[in-house]
Amino acid sequence: MPPPTRTAVVICCFTPQRLDDLRAARASLSHQTMRPALVIVVVDHHDDLFALLSAELEADTVVVRNSGRQGLSDARNTGLRAAADADADIVMFLDDDAVAETTWVERMTAPFAAPDVVGVSGFAVPVWDAPGRPGWFPDEFLWVVGCSHRGLPDDGGAVRNPVGCAMAFRAEALSLAGGFVTELGRVGSSTAGCEETEVSLRLTAQASGSVIVLARSARVHHRVTSHRQRLDYFLRRCRGEGRSKAAVSRRHPGAATLRTERRFVVVTLLDATIRALGEGLTHLRPAAFARAGVVVIGLAATVVGYVGARIRPERRPLTTPTAMSHAHGYRAGAAG
Template structure:
């Protein structure tokens, strides 16, 4: 099995991060078939990366500005049997590709994703609930452990068979990061759901042995970003449900809100009762985060109804 690895870059500010991501792929126990770096409408960065990453395929995003266009460009250029995606501000552990590849042990497996851990700019904020680690692009409490089928994979640590794109098409350019300044997302969620709607027998696997570490900038460790990201997630989910329907588009979110989040609030209150004030902060952040996400979804749904 040949695995092409795609890294999407867009800003000169992540110059060192992009090189660290590429180096982590070079050091994999299972050698990648090729490393593709897609630069999002930044000619200067494209020229610099093309010179510094001579052993990689460095190309410009041929689609719409944003992460979806970059991923689609990477898929179109890839020659491997499987296309794996790694965030430009993440580093993969040496066994990452090997564990992703091991998941394709059956013909029904269309995609495999892994565990994404946060690299905080210092200590983890005491108020930040693990149930909301998706805010900083990481695996969150409430996701399965070990190896298990899931509805969708997280885009910064995911892989798909090439045939999956032939069945489902590409990532939707109107969903996810792009020109909008809001921290939108969910392009991989919509793609995964669309894939399984068109190919119900397909299986998507989560394997927590396929580990990457995702850098969290100081600005994203603040409560202001937490609030804005939660609201933006609601807006993104409204776009997802408009594309694939509310039943599939919100199935995992309903389960998370009804199971993991109440447990998180209860755990925070127990910590408070034991003399740990940060427990109250975490419980409060869960309530605020859920409320803002719901508000964002309502606003996004209302926009769709207004002619």
């Protein structure tokens, strides 16, 4: 497989309330050490926002409407189709409230020189709005606010869950896999997720030996608003993650589907609890005891969401991914 030569970056947006964030995200792509060939902004079913962005953004930015079902999954699929129409080799996804460091595109693209790499996860650093990061918030649960958490592998290591605010895929492979399923993913400000996990399972299954890797130096700075700093949001997001993981396990039955989660619980969360309790006992720090407690209740909320969804599945209909018509060249089994 030849190395990629043409990169498109997709930014999905759904509300004017994040317009300043979107402007900052787009501006960060104009100062890259490796400029993307194309920037695509997908507006998710908001006509006024579409009109505003069409008039405002630079001429080298393509602004399109989500042509599918409302929600992040089909917004990303719309961006994927636009990237494929532009003959992009690599399609990258940047959240509308994330700012890329100047080397982000270059360092996200570099791992694709290896023919077995079908996807890359960047590294998302939280930027906390006032009042700031709560003392009870564990590093291991930074995924709750869409950021990279403690327990991830070393740079270049294989991952199963790319961080949604900063990820990249071979456009042909993602098109062949059918893109993101609309059963999963956020609609507006909901707490659903796991569409990245589900598509990663399909991507790595369709070509023998293919992997998704972590690029720790490909950093973005992801905004964490004040409402996402509250314990009630933390617990709702954990429950939402559990429900979404249940949907993934229904799609991909088998003991291996949740292997990453089991290891995270047994290794990472157990270590986090022990370390926090040790810090609390050694230094008499109430925040450390609080972090240990939040690890436990966060895990419990996730399990409750998972079990509840297994017993009573959500009503969002199952969809069957099919290869998009723009897949041009990539073939299952051709990763080598």
